[in-house]
Amino acid sequence: MDKSKLYINDTYCGETKEIRRISSGTLDGILNVATHFGWHCVNENYGLHRPEGLQDEYLVILSIGGCGDIVINNNSYKADKNKICIFPPSIQHSYSTKGAVWEFFWINIKKSKNTNILDFISQKRGYVFPATNIRQLTDKIDILLESQNFGIEAEINDSRIIGLLLHDLLEQAVKDVSMGPDNGDIIKEILSYIEAHYMEKITIDDLSRLICKSAGHTIRIFKYYTGHTPIEYIKKYRIMKACQLLDLTSYPIKRVAIETGYKSVSHFIADFKALKSQTPQEYRDKNAKLQKPK
Numbered sequence: 001m002d003k004s005k006l007y008i009n010d011t012y013c014g015e016t017k018e019i020r021r022i023s024s025g026t027l028d029g030i031l032n033v034a035t036h037f038g039w040h041c042v043n044e045n046y047g048l049h050r051p052e053g054l055q056d057e058y059l060v061i062l063s064i065g066g067c068g069d070i071v072i073n074n075n076s077y078k079a080d081k082n083k084i085c086i087f088p089p090s091i092q093h094s095y096s097t098k099g100a101v102w103e104f105f106w107i108n109i110k111k112s113k114n115t116n117i118l119d120f121i122s123q124k125r126g127y128v129f130p131a132t133n134i135r136q137l138t139d140k141i142d143i144l145l146e147s148q149n150f151g152i153e154a155e156i157n158d159s160r161i162i163g164l165l166l167h168d169l170l171e172q173a174v175k176d177v178s179m180g181p182d183n184g185d186i187i188k189e190i191l192s193y194i195e196a197h198y199m200e201k202i203t204i205d206d207l208s209r210l211i212c213k214s215a216g217h218t219i220r221i222f223k224y225y226t227g228h229t230p231i232e233y234i235k236k237y238r239i240m241k242a243c244q245l246l247d248l249t250s251y252p253i254k255r256v257a258i259e260t261g262y263k264s265v266s267h268f269i270a271d272f273k274a275l276k277s278q279t280p281q282e283y284r285d286k287n288a289k290l291q292k293p294k
């Protein structure tokens with residue numbers, strides 16, 4: 001389906017690709033689950049507000065780029081990349097663009113026994129939460145948008161795809177819930193270990209043995225709580241400590257690399273430049289000029 005321009009009150013708000021499904025009525029009340037779904041890439045002019053009781057369907061938003069402002073029952077949320085937003089029926093809400101662009105998929109789902117899944121998820125995870133399987137979810141809405149079916153064929157296809165989408169959402173929520181409430185303490189234990197041993201070689205196996213979990217589980221819960229994999233976090237922590245040494249000592253670059261856990265100076269310089277957009281020597285020279293008395 002081709003993209004088209006999106007206007008609200010004659011104001012250009014970006015691009016859209018959407019379908020508002022017209023039911024055949026043949027399976028009304030049995031399979032009619034999705035009435036409206038699509039994709040938006042909107043600018044700063046975009047914004048919608050719905051008072052309590054106006055919408056009688058669930059709205060699910062899958063944010064894939066930029067950032068949106070979400071307000072549900074006067075509580076504010078940030079809908080940036082890879083966030084899922086669930087709006088239950090009849091609830092007061094609004095959403096608008098935060099910044100220049102917000103790109104997202106959305107789908108309206110009629111209330112039924114199957115939508116108890118959405119109630120469960122919002123109770124366990126809240127109305128807005130991060131997704132690890134966003135592509136898996138948006139691919140299903142893409143299938144709906146590209147479907148050429150009409151009438152009863154469309155109802156059957158929509159029901160199948162939406163059922164898969166709901167189960168994908170539930171699968172992630174169950175995984176998150178199964179992580180348990182004690183994982184905050186586990187993450188603190190890992191962080192303390194990294195702070196104490198960053199000058200040494202640290203592997204995922206070291207961290208997983210520390211908390212008696214599998215490597216995969218360790219990576220998943222660490223990223224869930226910190227937003228980074230353990231390896232990404234260790235790299236950032238080492239470069240932060242390197243910056244301190246460059247600022248406060250006259251150590252040669254090679255010694256700074258060794259003091260922060262690097263066996264290879266070239267590897268250290270490559271990581272430093274990737275995170276700081278300058279070499280360690282450039283960083284030191286620039287900061288020395290800034291700190292030099294005039």
